[in-house]
Amino acid sequence: MNRFGLTIAVPRGALLGGSLDALDRADIDTAEIRSNDRKLLFADVGVVTMRPSDVPTYVEAGAADIGITGKDVLMENPERQIFELADLGFGGCQMVVASEDGPDKAADALARLGVIRIATKYPRIAADYFEQSGRQAEFVTVNGSVELAPLTGLADAIVDLTATGTTLRENGLVVREQIAPVTARLVANRVAHRLKADAIEEFASLISARAEPASA
């Protein structure tokens, strides 16, 4: 266990590096986590690693006291009863609407058919966004490689997360609308937030302290 007495849920994948750098700022030894990408539980330093989308699940249940995950995950799971403590600044991305380069097929579909077909890994975010802008959309939930959907005619456009836009460009897609900026967030369990208040405040201030500003 770390000196804070906190079990920390750390996301594997794109946010892992930034998360471990943040833990370093709190003097938590991340050497073993960096060197071992198969092990999941690092009891000596109070860290559990998992998919980013599982972090709210573990934190809500109290299996982890505190965790790091993307704002995209939090936006997609608004019913999770967890506290969002801080914007950690790293992992900057945009949630966007993208479609094939050239004449916008999505706009064309909306104009002529009155409805757009959207492929996404984020059905909740996509539905909220199109509902708020008063447009009728049909959603196809896919689990990966969303860029394929407009190229094969499965959908007119996609809602997805993009950091640099490289994957979109390589698949001939362009960003049509920005939905929201997304960064890594620090989240806490409701009970731990009260019972381990001092430890959480100290940990939060250490790991947010020198976090780089959000990049859009």
Added chain:
Amino acid sequence: MQPPTNKPTREAQSSAGPAKNARIPSGTRDVLPEERAELRRIEAALLGVFGGANYGEVSTPTVEYQETLQRAGAAATPVSYRVLGEPGEELALRSDMTVPIARVAASRYRGAELPLRFCYVAPAYRAVTPNRGQPREFLQAGVELIGADPAAGSAEVLTVLCRSLEAAGLSRFLIGIGDAALYPSLLSSCGVDQTASEALLRELGDRDFVGIDREIEALALSTEQAAMLSRVPRMRGADALGDQLDGALNGSLGPIRDVVDALEPDVAERMIPDLGRFPRMGYYSGVVFEVYDPEIGQPLASGGFYGDLLGRFGLPVGGVGFAIDLDLLHAALAGEERGETGR
């Protein structure tokens, strides 16, 4: 009590083959003798303390007129299950016992000497997110103290809450205590208009600190006001009621201080002042509290002072009460019994 003799089979599929057509709705369950006996012991311990403090046990109908339950206002926990009655009758299942007891107090005890003390053990019904293991039907035990002074009444109810949990065998719990009126009063003292206040209170209800700071930043406030509004939601723990607080904030902590000061030392020791507590839903208008146990990741009991609810039924007095979720209390007891979990 004799141990149950009819042991259920461990597996759904016994030698007699799988059960057929035996589904029950998700979020509901059957309680078999082993569990029921444990729950009965907990209920008896709680009711013993409630009764000893002169709270009289009541039962109310499982179904009520939808209109009655909704009289608690749009902010109250929504009624989730509507029941088809005789043609023209709109019935519903209660989402808590506080509203039915407010109805009973205002109708059957009109003109009676105040305060009134009631307690109950009863199921309540709420909507769930599918397949999340959340209960639709859950057993609650609680009390309502009606027509009491807010500070003295809250102190009495908190004492009954502590004593009853201790009698059930729970030892490591703490109680977060906040004030539903605190942050709204700070907002109005800073001159924040209603639309902006509502947006900010929504973020506060979720404890989305990033959202809270974003909303504060969007307001035209002095640096001191912005810093204060940003700091208060994070203030919790024994130091939160300290003396180093500035004027406006210091004055608004009166209700929490009055309650904590009225508690006996061993009860006061269990209090965690939590200035950012703002119940997202409900009829609470004053001091609010929640019970935390290190063994489980969610509050196992909650309650508070409500100023307007009884007035909606024609009895214009305040009340204070709490409800303990018996399944969560049972889980916390089982966790404490297993001792340190080793995590």
